[in-house]
Amino acid sequence: MTYSLNVDGKVRQADVEPGTPLLWALRDSLGILGPKFGCGIGSCGACTVHIDGVPVRSCATPVEKVGAGKVTTIEAIGDTAIGKKVQAAWTELDVAQCGYCQPGQIMSATALLTKTPKPTDADIDAAMSGNICRCATYTRIRAAIKLASGQKSGV
């Protein structure tokens, strides 16, 4: 069945069965490889995308639930002012180790800063604890969020 999805500012046709997670519609049908697969149960956050600005776990979101929602992935988040700042902070602090979780981390961080421009440590804990970094770059993720929000950060 064909689903019309608004992804990264373009309407695209994904030919997948009902029940297919959005992640696999993006990756295998539309060739958008930025969102990553880590667990398949919405537990690690590597697949995080935004639907109408809200972070969701695309591995646990059936494609038919997306409807007319505007999906934004890591591949286009840099077109937003906050997403661009977050990517710049990640680059400046050289956050990544293996880098596999970082698209999801950046999507969660961008959603946090959109809602809460100057997050506290507690805000960061609450918004980011759904994203696992197996390399444990949490120190730098926290610092990069502070840097992107114009607050003092130290690594």
Add this chain to the structure above:
Amino acid sequence: MADGTDISRRHFVQVSAAAGGLMLSFSVAGKARADGTNAPVLNAYVTIAPDNVVTLVAKNPEIGQGIKTSLPMIIAEELDVDWAQVRIQQADSKPAVYGLQFAGGSMATPMNWDQLRKVGATARALIVAAAAANWKVPASECTTASGVVHHKASKRSATYGSLAAQAATLPAPDPKSIVLKDPKAYKIIGKSKPQVDTAAIVRGKPLFGIDVVVPGMLYATFEKAPVFGAGVASADLDAALAVKGVRKAFLVGGGPELNGLLPGVAVVADSWWQARQGRNKLNIKWQDHPTAQQSSSGFAAQADALSKGAPLRTERLDGDVAAGFTGATSTVEAAYAYPFIAHAPLEPQNCTAHFHDGKMEIWAPTQYPDAGRQLVAKTLGLKPADITIHMTRCGGGFGRRLANDYMVEAAWIAKETGSPVKLLWTREDDLRHDFYRPAGWHYLKGAVDKSGKISAWHDHFVTLGTAGKPASSAGMATTEFPARFVENFKYDLSVIECGIPTGPLRAPGSNALAFVVQSFIDELAHSAGIDPVTFRLNLLGDQVFVGTAGKDGYDGHRMKGVLELVAAKSGWGKTKLGPRQGMGVAFHFSHLGYFAEVVQAHVSEAGDVTVEKVWVAADVGRQIINPTGALNQVQGAVIDGLSAALGQKISIEGGAVVERNFNTYPLLRMKSAPMVEVHWNITDNAPTGLGEPALPPVLPALCNAIFAATGKRLRSLPISKDQLKV
């Protein structure tokens, strides 16, 4: 000069690790015409284009340890170019050209430090020789900087790019004539460089194995028995084939080797989700297998029984252990245990393979590609030379991808299918089919004499293995600390038959042994009423170096250096602590690195542990190659160790793994990650690796901090709330 010039020969520096050093042998590798797209190749690592862009090859697998950045930094330094003019190209697996290419044992830095400096310096010498010949001046009068050769006396200069084509035709310089830089002149080594893939990572560009796309590619899943090694009794292949998009479903016979191709059922489809839906319909019945009799609780019961009898054998005996106990002022007896744990790299195992014209092409996130090639060759009956392996960036490794089981599966399925195939495991597949950090049990007795030193140490180590031989990563060296630092020392060993696959996990051996040894040392310190740092300094004593350098050597002086540094930096003994708050210390030597760590932790009355801060003092020699990457590695390794201590456990029931996903195998998250403060103790020793040695000491340092906070001694992992609530 290079543009449009025919180069009749290309010279390659061929590297062989066989002799333990660099062997330069310049070979003629066919004819190549230099043009804008085919720039002069100075050696297998260095290509310089006419516009002075320098392309350096990154030889090893990148798993998040930063090696794709740090090894080329070494070449660039000696080549004497600016980092900004450097581009990095990931090597394929080509052991004949690059020698050993693997990510393991924190060995990349010690194995490549000298070699890659010489690679850079040799290429620079060729460029200088070309300039000198053109200018008819002695090479010794030429200097270099930022990719330009200068002859000051005649005020001439030329870019490397303008000289490269000519340099590539020159004979190799005498290796003895190659002079390496004085480290004081370093402009790249020792300066923080962001990872070369950072820009691509933050934009979600396809870098990883899972992102590989080959035209005409199909997607595969592969289901193996929950009981390790069991064969397929039956499977409903037709039901899988009835699912939309499924192209093939077939049995794979496999073999008995747990690190080879195992029996299972493959489903191949137009998309991965369709393959997975097909797999759900298979209704597989598995054959009986003897490993089904094994369980974690069964292993523990056997260990307990073995501890009460004579050991299988004594591995080391020094002095008179009985006399050490007789003369003691305090003695302690304790049983320690640790569980199986899984690697769980965040990118699930995957591999893309394409078999065509009798040859296999493979794209894989692997830590040891050539071992994968040998496995594929043996299993599929191919010649190693007919197998090409492209190394992708790995979404984590931690030792898991030293095994190439997923590679041989992909190769087999691709050959059977006849199309390019991307095999992808689920997280459940990954947690249930790992090569686990083995569980182990230590029955310890120790004594302290009136001088405050350990007068006797007896460890009966019960481990897992086969026919009296410890399984992979389940052994303990006879020189494991505190051997050689305690006069009366005995290490007994017993082995339990085990059919669960085990293997190296970040700081193998050490990630469990440090917990046991440094916790028990803490018990002895407290039993004698001596401060834990003082007690450890006494234990290290005045021994400067024991054993043989490069083999089993242990430098007590270097360990004292980091222990004293971490005590000073953490405010050890001077910090006023609140109720149920404590500091713990531990040290450990592994992978040639000396690490001492202090943890400050708080334990609530409900038993919740908060790690407030960790201090690390590290000695990995005279040179930190990439400081930003090094700091990231140490902070990550420490938090990884805390993650293992606080939550990780793989349980075996009926010969199979119980845990399925991150909801039952918890990894540490942002809210639990402490600040980790790192201090380098720079010493005049060869530079060594950082992927692993920071991890082991943090587990006992945490347990020792919890003891200081609560008076409760933790002798089994992971730490549970129930052990600590009031």
